Amino acid sequence: MVDRGEPKLAETDESASAGIAFKNPFADTTPHHPASNDNDSSRSDTKSPTSPLNDTSGPYSSRRITPSLGVQQLLSNLQPRDPLADQTPAPTSDAVAYNSRPSLPHQLQKQQHLDHLQANTGHYTSPSGDNTQTYDTRSAASHHRSIKPIATAVMAFEKARKFSTGTSVHRKRQMSTLVEKEGHFGPALTTLYLGISAVFADDHTAVVALAIHDTVYLVDFSVKHIELDDALKMGEDLIAEYVISEVQKYEHENFSKFVGAGLPTTLKYMSPTLCSRLWLEVDIVPIVMRPDDEHKEATFWDVKRVDEQADSMARKCIMHFGPSLVPLLQVGFRGIVQTDAGFRAHLTTVQNHKDTCGPATWETTLTFAKKLRANKLKMAFFSSTPQGGGVALMRHALVRFARLLGVDLTWYVPKPRPGVFRITKNIHNILQGVSHPDQRVSAEEKQAIIDWINENASRYWFSEGGPLRAPEEGGADIVVIDDPQMPGLIPLIKKYTPNRPVLYRSHIQIRSDLVAKAGSPQADIWDFLWGNIQGADMFISHPIPSFVPHNVPREKVVYLPATTDWLDGLNKHLNHWDSGYYGNLYNNACHSQRMTELNWPARKYIIQVARFDPSKGIPTVIDSYAEFRRRCDKAGITDVPQLVVCGNGSVDDPDASLIYDQTMAQLETYYPDLIRDVSVMRLEPNDQVINTLLSNAHVALQLSTREGFEVKVSEALHAGRPVIVTNVGGIPLQVKDKVNGFLVAPGDWRAVAGHLMDLFTDDELWKRMHHAARTGVSDEVGTVGNALAWFYLAAKWTEVGVETSGKGGLKGNEQWVNDMARTEAGYLYTQEENRLPRHFTQRKPESESESKDLPIHEKKAEVTA
Structure with missing residues (x-):
């Protein structure tokens, strides 16, 4: 029976550990993930074990480096207070059943991880709690690791180095006026990837390196020395502050967008808020990886300078993203869904x-x-x-x-x-x-x-x-x-x-x-x-x-x-820069399919986000918009909004193409004059694109004829969008009629058009509903x-x-x-x-409850009968 409790250190083998006072904290012990392999031995710029950096006659050959008090204090003081103070280790299986499944991370193993780094001896269960593998910290040959490569990583940059790349003055001027002139979401941005690494010295100093990559090669890098004394006293995470600030500065100066950031596992513990802030504040997916996936690779990591370590992290990060720039979906053996890029994307914290x-x-x-x-x-x-x-x-x-x-x-x-x-x-x-x-x-x-x-x-x-x-x-x-x-x-x-x-x-x-x-x-x-x-x-x-x-x-x-x-890509807050990037992605997709592009913020728009499904009421959406446009023309309103109908597909939903074709046929046959103002798109999976479209819409629709619950309604309300929805299924549970939206009968396109007129002509009504929507969502519909x-x-x-x-x-x-x-x-x-x-x-007679769910033309037929 395998112990399912806390990981334990084996008895210390003093003979094997003699002479080793400190191991590079970034030669981590997280379980091996084949997807993040990085054989640096094939790179010409990698220092080999026979490099002069390994010369034992150097000034650091006899110097024994011990973990500083500052590092220990950083780990203890920078941790946000854990709401699960009495949390026990994550359970793992005691049989073969779940041996192929990555185990569960938990907060209490952080201190054990530090203890392991200090002890550096014996067999140790990985900090992630995986009891299926143990890692010999002495390595297979129980050899003595030279301490000099660590000194090299720390001392490689006695002075800071700033990013050296920049955008031309002409391009800055051109891109900064693009939105104002053309009325688009935002300018096209260059997509990049970030690598982060850091080492810590005895004088309470962290040396942090950032490496910027495109999908081919290194673009730029910087190195910064950060004094941690104040952070230790105030409990601040200065490393996270520095990285977020540098990322935002670089993006704005170079008209770029970072998609993902790779960092070694130990840096996540040294900077406990870094990953969640990357995700929630600057919309970067943090990929946490073990830098030396195999024992034979550990030497290559150790001999790298801190900037080279960051470069390695950036290159490994790129491998976790697909052509659509979203993390690859991982499904393991037995069909286990390994969420968040095989559990490597650490997006949020308990807090x-x-x-x-x-x-x-x-x-x-x-x-x-x-x-x-x-x-x-x-x-x-x-x-x-x-x-x-x-x-x-x-x-x-x-x-x-x-x-x-x-x-x-x-x-x-x-x-x-x-x-x-x-x-x-x-x-x-x-x-x-x-x-x-x-x-x-x-x-x-x-x-x-x-x-x-x-x-x-x-x-x-x-x-x-x-x-x-x-x-x-x-x-x-x-x-x-x-x-x-x-x-x-x-x-x-x-x-x-x-x-x-x-x-x-x-x-x-x-x-x-x-x-x-x-x-x-x-x-x-x-x-x-x-x-x-x-x-x-x-x-x-x-x-x-x-x-x-x-x-x-x-x-x-x-x-x-x-x-x-509320914290995933569909619902988290996106800043103006990132929102403009994703809006531009949407318009680029429209352009490639010869579909109408959005002119927001120059023009407002109405949206329905749903799968292209027979029950989603898309024909009613088109009819309602057409009636709304007729009323606008009659009222002399010239600044009319656009309409967006979009949604993602699913492998178990083969109806999408059929419904999409029916929607386009409806527009071309009955409303050809509106085609230039209606954008109908089946989107590739990208949560932030949907988030951007929904968060910037003036009004959201959900005109389903049949529905289960449709939580998209709550997502629209959470974004502060007044809604117009049908009273079918679970939709009425989420909407307070005439408070945060309007309820209509299925198929009643005239009522929808009337409410659209109200929301586009009465600013005070829109503001009241906007506030009620943002503040009225129940905890029951959150994670x-x-x-x-x-x-x-x-x-x-x-x-x-x-x-x-x-x-x-x-x-x-x-x-x-x-x-x-x-x-x-x-x-x-x-x-x-x-x-x-x-x-x-509260149960009602079947005939009464179902009659309320009937489309309006079916109700009329019932009355006539």
Whole structure:
């Protein structure tokens, strides 16, 4: 049995450590990641081991360097106070089950890491908590590392060096007036990558190097000596202050945009706020890497000067980004989704997340996180795709936050099979009632889904080392199945481990009225799905009772809204410089496809951000804009806004091309005079582009005809955008009519046009709604609120166990999960807190609730009948 507790230092081997007083702190012990290999031996500018720098007759050959008190104080004083002061180490598996999975980082290992650097002997479990590998700090040959390369790195630059590149005066003048003359978001910027490294001397001085790279070669570098005495006294992070200041200065002077920054693992500990500030303040993805991936590479890192170390970090950073300049999506063996570039992009801190929610939400979350850590429980989520769509966005954020808190939570996706995704999309459309009335799923297609699930389950998840092995064999303690693609796993899990809790999460609107009609396509599909779902211990639905079919036992039902992450690229604040860069990216994409470009800020615009899906009401968006333009012409308004309809795609959504073509055909056939003012784009994955478009829009629309929850509405409100939305699904829960937006019936394009006129002609109305939108979003739709619910369910289900012979089990009885968790933890809601309205979950007759969701032309037909 492998210890799942804190990593420990082995007994010191004094004979092997004799003569070594201090190891280069940047020859780190983070587990090896093949994706960040960097064999510097092939570079002509790398100092070889036989370089004169290794001459043992030099002035530093007999000098023993010991870690200064300043370094130790820097580590202890610069750490922000940890909200998880009693946090235990992140749990790791005691079996082969999760051996292929990167382990969880946690705050308390920082001091252990320092102890390791000082001891420099014996076998040591890596600071990331990975118990699958140990690293011999003496190296395989237990050789003595020369201390002189460290002295070389520190002393290479006795004086500071500034960046030497600059932009011509003519280009500066031309680029600075571009926005004013052409009315575009911002000028085109040169994309660059940054490398950062630092070494520390005994005199409380840090030598920080910044290396700037394009995708080919080194562009420029700088070196700065920073006195840390004041920082030690004041608890400031002067390294982070310096780096952020230099980045912003260089970007503005050279009309450039840094995309990513590479830094060694130990620098993250020396400058604890650097990574989060790079991400949240200057929109740079910080990639934290081990500089010497193999023991044989350690020598090359040691002999480098500090500027050469920064150069190496920049080159390694580039390898983590794809052609669209976003971090590469990493899916490991068994389909484990390795979020944030294989867990190397360290975007946020615990404190950052604490600042996004209220005290009661935070304390409740910590209550159950501590229980999960104390019991070393493992959670595993299963969904169909790692990218595109709301489910994937929620899971990325949840995994990221859970790792920060030391909760063992993993996420798996099956090996994709495109033909199956067409079938699952048909199922999705049929359940929502947006498919052709006669469309059905054949027996052969149902069997294809079963075969797909069985193949992935047997090959990856039930095999030795898989997450669905029994908990005592290293498998997950609790399993969550997302959406109608994956419920075929439920009977397989229950057959193998009947006492393991399995929760089913339904993310879509299910037309329960049509499901109840015998012989309907919806009834046929639901019978197929329910045959598997009924084995789950709990049915988790959006907080709309009509989304729950009639045959689901009410004691199994609980409510949980969809959520978003306020700190990810979709929602974080972007400064004017970065916003202009991403707006320019959007216009460049439009230009390449001969699509209408935006003239913001010269012209305002209206936006709907959604997948190109039959249920998103895109035809109503076009009709509403056309009516709005007619009213503007009638009122003599000449400064009319543009319209943007855009969204990302998903590998499990084959309808996007069809709906896009229908949208363009609608414009070309009925509104050719508006084509030059309407921008319709299917976007490549880039969260900040969506963020920029949504944050700068004057009004946001969401005119869905069928909807689950659609958290894009809350994202628009969080950005301070008044919204005009339809009263379907979970949308009305997020909007206060006539306070932060307007509710309209599906398909009512005249009402939408009228509200657009109000918001574009009444500045005081817009300002009131803008303020109400920014300040009225509930914690329940953020990542912390989402984690609160899942942590509670995992802790509670493990405590009570599955129901057996009428005993055990957790009764849902159509309660909100957040209410159950807050009550359990003793933090009841107060009147001052923003909370989604609970009256929506009071059951109404099916006919009444469904009639409200009907498109307006269908309602008229009902009245006529």
